[in-house]
Amino acid sequence: MFELDETQRSLEQAVRAWCEKNLAPTVPALEKGETLPFDLLKTLGRDLGIAQMLVAEAERRLARLRSGEANAGAAGEADTREGRGLGGDPMLSSVLLKEISRVSPGVALTLISTLGCAMAIVAQGSAGAIERYAIPVLSFDKVGAWALTEPGAGSDAFGGMRATAAVHEDRIVLSGQKTFISNAPFADVFVVYARVILDDGPGPVRGVVVERGTPGLETGPPLRKMGMHDAPTGEVFLQDCAVPRENLLGSVVREPSARGGAALETLNLERAVMPAMCLGIIERCVEESVRYAKVREQFGRPIAEFQAIAFKLARMALSLENARNLVFKLAWAQREGKLDARLASLAKLYCAEEAVRVALEAIQIHGGAGYMAELPLEKLARDAKMFEIGGGTNEIQLQTIARSLLG
Ligand SMILES: Cc1cc2nc3c(=O)[nH]c(=O)nc-3n(C[C@H](O)[C@H](O)[C@H](O)COP(=O)(O)OP(=O)(O)OC[C@H]3O[C@@H](n4cnc5c(N)ncnc54)[C@H](O)[C@@H]3O)c2cc1C
Numbered sequence: 001m002f003e004l005d006e007t008q009r010s011l012e013q014a015v016r017a018w019c020e021k022n023l024a025p026t027v028p029a030l031e032k033g034e035t036l037p038f039d040l041l042k043t044l045g046r047d048l049g050i051a052q053m054l055v056a057e058a059e060r061r062l063a064r065l066r067s068g069e070a071n072a073g074a075a076g077e078a079d080t081r082e083g084r085g086l087g088g089d090p091m092l093s094s095v096l097l098k099e100i101s102r103v104s105p106g107v108a109l110t111l112i113s114t115l116g117c118a119m120a121i122v123a124q125g126s127a128g129a130i131e132r133y134a135i136p137v138l139s140f141d142k143v144g145a146w147a148l149t150e151p152g153a154g155s156d157a158f159g160g161m162r163a164t165a166a167v168h169e170d171r172i173v174l175s176g177q178k179t180f181i182s183n184a185p186f187a188d189v190f191v192v193y194a195r196v197i198l199d200d201g202p203g204p205v206r207g208v209v210v211e212r213g214t215p216g217l218e219t220g221p222p223l224r225k226m227g228m229h230d231a232p233t234g235e236v237f238l239q240d241c242a243v244p245r246e247n248l249l250g251s252v253v254r255e256p257s258a259r260g261g262a263a264l265e266t267l268n269l270e271r272a273v274m275p276a277m278c279l280g281i282i283e284r285c286v287e288e289s290v291r292y293a294k295v296r297e298q299f300g301r302p303i304a305e306f307q308a309i310a311f312k313l314a315r316m317a318l319s320l321e322n323a324r325n326l327v328f329k330l331a332w333a334q335r336e337g338k339l340d341a342r343l344a345s346l347a348k349l350y351c352a353e354e355a356v357r358v359a360l361e362a363i364q365i366h367g368g369a370g371y372m373a374e375l376p377l378e379k380l381a382r383d384a385k386m387f388e389i390g391g392g393t394n395e396i397q398l399q400t401i402a403r404s405l406l407g
Contacts, residue, residue, distance in 0.1 A: 002328055008091050014048055015099035023103045030104065030230035031379065033222070036186060037110045037230055042140035050096065053087045054115070054138040058122045058130055065127045090334035094276035094327050101280030103376070105383040106230030108277045109390075112270065113182035113231070117144025117191045120207050120266045124249040133189045133209050145187035146266070147178040147236050154180075155396050158205050163194035163238065165208050165248070172208050172248050174216070174241040180390075184234035185222045188212050192238065196252050207249035207266075216241030227382030270391045271344040272330050278351035278387050279323045281380045285362035286316045288377065292366055303365070312361050319354040326350060342404035349397035352387035359384045 004012060022040065029035040045051035086092035100108040118137035121129050136142040153160030163176025174194055178184070190210045196203035210217050220235035290313055293304035303309045326347040333339045359381035363370035370377045388394050 002325065004091070004095065008089070008095050011048075011092055012095045012099060015044075015096055016102075018044060018047060019099055019103045023100070023107060027104050027230065027376075027379070030106065031373075033229065036232065037104075037107045038140075038143050038186065040107065041111055041114070044100075045140040050086065051139050054118070055135055057088070058118070058134055058138055061122050062127055062130050065130070088335075089331075090272075091328070091331040093273060094279075094331050097273055097276040098280040098283065098327070101277040102284040104230050105277055105281060105380065105386070106228040108280070109182055109228055109231040109386070112273055112277075113146055114140075114144040114187075116146040116266060116270055117187070117189055119269070120146060120191045120249060121209060123266070124207065125209065126246050128246050129209055129249075133211070137189055142188040143183055143186055144189045144191070145181050145183040145236070146191050146270075147181045147184065148193045148267070149180050150177060151179050155393060157193075161193070161195050161205055163192065164197050165194035165206060166197045167203075167248070167252055168245070170245050171242045172245055174208055174210065174238040174243070176238050178236040178238075180223070180233055181236055182231055182233055182390075184219050184236050185232045187219075190217070190236060191249065192236065194238075196248075198252060203252050204250075206252070208243060209247040209249065210238070210241060210243055214241055214243060226385060227379070228386050267392065268339065268341055268344045271341075271348045271397075272334060272339055274387055274391050275323065275330060275347040275351035276327050278355035278384065279320075279327050281355040281384050282316070282320050282323050282351070282358045285358045285377065285380060286313070286320050288375070289313060289316060289362045289365045292369075296367075309365060312365060316358050316361055319358050323351045323354055340404075341400050345392070345397040345400040348387070348391065349394055349401070352384070352394065355384040355387055356381070 022043065026035065026040060030037060045054075086096065097108045097112065100111065114137055118134040121134035122138075125134060133142075137144040148157050150157070150160070150162055152162060161176075163174065163178065166173040166175075174192060176192075176194055178192060181190075184190070188211065190212075191207045192210055193205055193207050196206050212219075216239050218237040218239075220237070222232040222234055225233060290304075293309050293313060294302050296303050304313070330339065330343065330347050333343055359377060362377045363381055366375060366377060369375055372378070392400075
């Protein structure tokens with residue numbers, strides 16, 4: 001259970017080699033905003049057969065929908081039989097994200113955001129929506145964005161949501177504003193979450209698919225931020241934006257209890273993939289630090305011989321081991337259909353906190369060189385901070401874990 005199998009290991013090697021050859025040299029241009037990550041992702045998707053695997057998964061869902069076996073979106077429930085990772089193996093997705101994040105967590109964020117949009121459509125969309133919107137995103141021909149957060153609704157995304165989706169016989173009309181949305185400035189396809197408005201008042205929150213170019217949809221320019229410079233983030237503005245009714249994901253039936261319903265399922269999946277990205281940061285920082293501590297000499301000996309440095313390395317190794325075990329456990333739970341909010345929150349909280357801590361320790365071990373942009377560490381530290389906020393803050397993960405304990 002705690003070792004990669006042959007397929008997983010060979011994907012790890014293939015992605016590592018690909019990233020060293022194609023991604024690492026592009027990172028400086030991505031960081032400065034001189035280039036965008038989307039063409040690179042398209043090449044990665046094609047070179048490593050990832051697009052093929054993702055499309056095959058969506059086509060299986062399409063076949064089931066067409067044969068009438070799947071009852072898409074009944075009561076807003078997501079069909080999660082697919083979406084359990086590349087080729088049905090969540091560990092393959094984890095390996096892919098870990099490897100990309102060793103070099104560029106931002107490019108991995110771009111990837112999960114575009115795929116998050118497509119997977120939400122695959123899980124809950126009609127056959128038409130899957131074919132028209134999800135498959136081009138999974139083939140990397142189009143860029144997706146997944147828009148839940150609003151200026152007034154972040155941690156309380158569902159309770160505070162102001163965006164509305166008025167349901168008419170043949171169309172849905174969206175109004176509202178979304179912010180901090182990954183890929184938004186350049187995305188072609190958006191899954192926008194909004195509160196459904198029915199004849200007799202507000203209904204549940206549902207995802208609605210909107211294409212760029214639809215009248216009433218505008219996006220803002222990329223927002224300036226602390227890290228993740230290689231993952232463009234922006235706002236989405238919707239004003240009387242009408243889309244066909246079949247773009248609604250799930251039904252308009254009110255859920256008796258859950259506030260988030262199927263949107264929360266996608267959020268849990270997002271939380272479940274972020275630990276693998278943090279693991280990539282931790283793994284790279286440990287490797288760089290061990291290597292440097294052995295060769296950097298001060299006071300006539302390698303700094304690794306100072307206990308203060310050796311103990312830092314030992315603690316970093318502990319974080320690496322724990323994060324790796326959590327990522328394995330998450331992959332196992334996803335494969336067995338046993339992923340729950342508690343486990344996703346536990347893993348995301350731990351791995352995010354340790355990614356920040358380990359990256360800062362790695363900078364400390366490298367001294368002034370660690371602070372310089374020539375080494376990857378300051379970027380990894382800035383990028384790591386995002387994981388303590390995006391996909392639900394540390395405080396919200398703690399709340400979820402505490403609730404699971406206290407009922
Ligand atoms: C780089 C980046 C990319 C992102 N990409 C996306 C995306 O693609 N799609 C999307 O929908 N969103 C995205 N987000 C938004 C992200 O999910 C939100 O920023 C996050 O959920 C927090 O919401 P907020 O920023 O409004 O903070 P707030 O909710 O305003 O929180 C502010 C502070 O209050 C704390 N707090 C809030 N409520 C409680 C409570 N009940 N108990 C204790 N403390 C509390 C928080 O933990 C935090 O410390 C992205 C964010 C970033 C930074």
